[in-house]
Amino acid sequence: MVDRPRRPPGETDDREIDYLICKQCNSPCYVFEMDKGNIGEAQCLVCGNEDVTMFELGEEVGSDDESRPR
Numbered sequence: 001m002v003d004r005p006r007r008p009p010g011e012t013d014d015r016e017i018d019y020l021i022c023k024q025c026n027s028p029c030y031v032f033e034m035d036k037g038n039i040g041e042a043q044c045l046v047c048g049n050e051d052v053t054m055f056e057l058g059e060e061v062g063s064d065d066e067s068r069p070r
């Protein structure tokens with residue numbers, strides 16, 4: 001049987017990221033690659049931003065504790 005190893009809750013290193021937010025134009029960006037929990041590469045198709053420091057993780061927008069499953 002091949003299954004994913006269970007991760008302890010609270011472990012955020014290897015979570016899946018749905019999208020990034022481009023800080024330059026505040027648009028969701030789906031063209032990116034994650035590298036060990038950090039943004040490896042990203043490209044904003046709206047404004048052409050390719051600077052990974054100018055993106056943030058889409059999941060982390062706003063407060064962290066709304067609709068969090070128990």
Ligand SMILES: [Zn+2]
Binds near residue numbers: 026
């Ligand atoms: Zn942009």
